[in-house]
Amino acid sequence: MLAMANFLVLFDIDGTLLFKQNVHADAFLYAFRTVYGVPDPVWRPHHGETDLLIIDIELGQLGFTQEEIDARLPECLDTMVKYMREHVHEDQGYMIDYVPEFLAAVRELGYFQGLVTGNLEDIAYVKMEHYGLVEFFEDHIGGFGNEHRDRAELIKIAINKAQNLGFEYTDRNVVYIADTPLDVQAARGAGVASVITTTGIYKRDDFEDCSPDLILDDLSHQVEFFSFLDELQENEGHFDSECG
Numbered sequence: 001m002l003a004m005a006n007f008l009v010l011f012d013i014d015g016t017l018l019f020k021q022n023v024h025a026d027a028f029l030y031a032f033r034t035v036y037g038v039p040d041p042v043w044r045p046h047h048g049e050t051d052l053l054i055i056d057i058e059l060g061q062l063g064f065t066q067e068e069i070d071a072r073l074p075e076c077l078d079t080m081v082k083y084m085r086e087h088v089h090e091d092q093g094y095m096i097d098y099v100p101e102f103l104a105a106v107r108e109l110g111y112f113q114g115l116v117t118g119n120l121e122d123i124a125y126v127k128m129e130h131y132g133l134v135e136f137f138e139d140h141i142g143g144f145g146n147e148h149r150d151r152a153e154l155i156k157i158a159i160n161k162a163q164n165l166g167f168e169y170t171d172r173n174v175v176y177i178a179d180t181p182l183d184v185q186a187a188r189g190a191g192v193a194s195v196i197t198t199t200g201i202y203k204r205d206d207f208e209d210c211s212p213d214l215i216l217d218d219l220s221h222q223v224e225f226f227s228f229l230d231e232l233q234e235n236e237g238h239f240d241s242e243c244g
Contacts, residue, residue: 007111007229008162008169010142010155010192012178013119015047015200017099018131023084023091024123028054031079035072038062047201048182050118050154051080051145077146081122088130095131096199102219103136109226112162114141116154116176116186121146139165151182152189159190172232175213184210193232195225 014021025043028051032038036059046054055076059069106113115137117124121144128134141161143154155176159169174192176183179200184207187194196212197219198204204215214228 006168006173007109008141008159008167008174009106009111009113010116010158010174010176011103011113012176012180012183013115013117013124013127015179015202016177016197017096017133018093018127019096019200020093021091021127022093023087024119024127026087027080027083027123028058030083031076032058035076035079036064036069046118048118048151048178048180048186050149050151051077051120051123053145053149054118056149077120081120081126084123084126088126091130095133096218098219100133102222102225103133105222105226107136112139112141112165112167113137114139114143114158114162116143116151116158116178118145118151118154120144141165150189151186155186155190155192159192172235175229175232177219181207181210184212187212193228195228 011017014024029041029043032041041058044058046057049057055073056066056069060066103113113136115124119127121142124142124144125134128137141158143157147157148154159167159174163169171191175195176187176192177195177197178187179197180202184194184196193214194212195214195216196207197216199218207215214225216224
């Protein structure tokens with residue numbers, strides 16, 4: 001194993017580290033009611049999408065123009081964060097098995113690690129603190145749903161933040177661990193390796209058209225993952241295929 005290799009390991013949150021985050025969805029609905037005056041908002045699944053994109057989609061379907069959405073967007077985001085902070089103790093979600101052990105193993109090897117998530121940054125860290133994972137992400141390396149609507153761009157943002165802390169980027173030393181086909185597409189768009197863990201709603205058959213670089217049933221498979229990192233260092237080329 002290349003214990004001294006210079007790697008950046010990026011993690012999605014929902015479906016990868018945590019599951020069934022109902023308070024986050026409630027924060028959207030509360031903000032839609034109080035900021036935009038939507039009387040009876042209905043929540044639809046948005047797996048793999050960023051919070052900014054979700055707001056655009058939901059309100060756009062209700063007839064709001066982009067100008068109307070953007071005019072109140074700062075208030076909407078602030079309202080979501082405030083709601084999350086006040087109600088996170090009501091959350092019915094849970095931490096996925098083997099997550100702390102996996103994060104600890106990455107840290108023990110001295111690798112950079114960060115978050116790339118559609119969550120707003122403040123909401124992401126409310127979740128990390130609530131579930132006792134914030135210690136693994138204290139450097140605040142990451143790309144978050146308030147920084148861009150495109151998840152591929154969030155991966156690039158995270159790489160730039162890591163570089164500011166001394167990470168030496170190559171095209172073979174960044175991996176994105178996530179759980180949806182859109183995550184695979186984002187990794188390809190950013191030119192990094194994709195590692196899928198089937199701990200969310202998607203299972204192996206759902207990735208036949210995406211061909212992620214590695215699929216794990218869960219994060220107990222540390223040996224397989226770290227062997228994959230070794231293989232990355234032995235190969236050349238970019239990751240540029242997309243989901244079909």
